[in-house]
Amino acid sequence: MMFGLAALAIVVAAIMVLYRGIKGPRVYDRLLAINSMGTKTVILIALIGYMYERPHFLDIALVYALINFIGTIAFLKYRETGRLD
């Protein structure tokens, strides 16, 4: 119950951030929104793991945190240098 309410609050926060991600106006605003949504996803995965009483989902959360960071950095490298290789 407790975890469900917390997850619901985070989903509401994700919707608000997603609105910013779709509205923009710049690509950086979108990127900020999506990065923040990614970290919310990490939390949400952990909470869902506890809702199902299977905390082993945490491995996924850990990997997810890493991937989210790498995606953001890849994007910024492209924006900075204009290329990826």
Next chain:
Amino acid sequence: MDIGTIICGVLLFIGCFFILVASVGVLRFPDFFTRIHPAGKTDTLGQACVLIGLIFYEGFDFISLKLLIIVVFLLVVNPTATYALANAAFISGVKPWKKGDKRQ
């Protein structure tokens, strides 16, 4: 209801409050450089609060160690990503908002 569950509930409440306020901030602030403040600070603290709450619920074992690793990782990575974003925007010539300008 043992003490760990109660602490967990309180921390979850505080963390969710922080995360919600951060989202409101991302919506309300007028430009990119001001939006990055709630996204970089308040969000990080909120997430750390939620995860530490889960640690209290779990007690001490391997799973809570994993949670601790995620907390440390988030605390290091979130400011770094924020810095990278802000720096990229600054280099590409996004002008910071001044008092009296129009909202973007």
Next chain:
Amino acid sequence: MSFILTFILMLIFWVLLSGHFGLILVVSAVIFSLLVAYLSHDLLLGGVGLSSLIIKSVRFIAYLPWLFWEILLANFEVIYITLHPGMKIDPEVIEFDPALKTDVGITILANSITLTPGTVTIEAGKKSGFKVHSLTKGADLTEMVTKVKWIEGEE
């Protein structure tokens, strides 16, 4: 030196993540930690002596409580500004040169600034100095700079 340290760190990390101690698991843990340490020992702890590493780690841990307190204060400030209907912000960009010598010091200072009082680092480097975006006028960063300099040590 950095090779052995990286190896030990990777081994600890493996054990934390797996939590099992079968024969095959331990052997593969050792093999893969050796591999990772061989491939990337110069990335993680390139050219740092053991004693200075320990001193810096201890000082960094001593710095953490103050940092957490500041983070808490900063967050209440941001929450107040966010929820205030009038949106009392007056952003400005501050430039200064903290004269830090090491990359570790610059990283710690930049991340601390991002996490604390109404400020976000937008540029950090040895040559270019620091540029900081502040939500309100008159942000004071001197205390933090002195503390980070103390972590870095007098070299």
Next chain:
Amino acid sequence: MVDIIEIIYLFILIVCSVAAVRMKDLLSSTVVLGAYSLVMAIIWMDLNAVDVAFTEASVGAGITTVLIIAALSRTTRGEYVPGIEERYKTRKARRLKNGALFIVTLCTFGVLVYGTMDMPNFGDPDAPARHHVADRYIEKSHEEVYVENFVTAILASYRGYDTLGETSVIFTAGVALMMLLRRSKS
């Protein structure tokens, strides 16, 4: 509680895909597709398909983004197809095109709904998928493969080729990582 979250997430999924299609800036579209993958991974988690969520996270949010960005860095960022305005210049032609698209979409939707009609209920323990080979995996996997965790046994032994493909995807993720971390020569 999980149901409410799931419904909200399905709704976000629709919003993301519509937004990604409607955006003119392809880079922004890529960013929104990243959000789509995040949401999709959560839904896989809800369906208890942890390995699919794992793949969705690394492929959808990680590699696909990097690959699309690599493609964009070789081409242009804007969306412009020369000649498409001329082809559907008149109002009638445009209406005809939209009507045809609507009918095709409706037909596909109908076929998909028809396909789900005789599927067993979600989580039904007597569903055929749960008794085809699953019993054998549960009972015999320890004698046959000597792995304690039988999920691992299925993934790494019974369905080894499948996993080989998935692992090559993860390998591509690793290559993308090396591409990012390599120091540029300039």
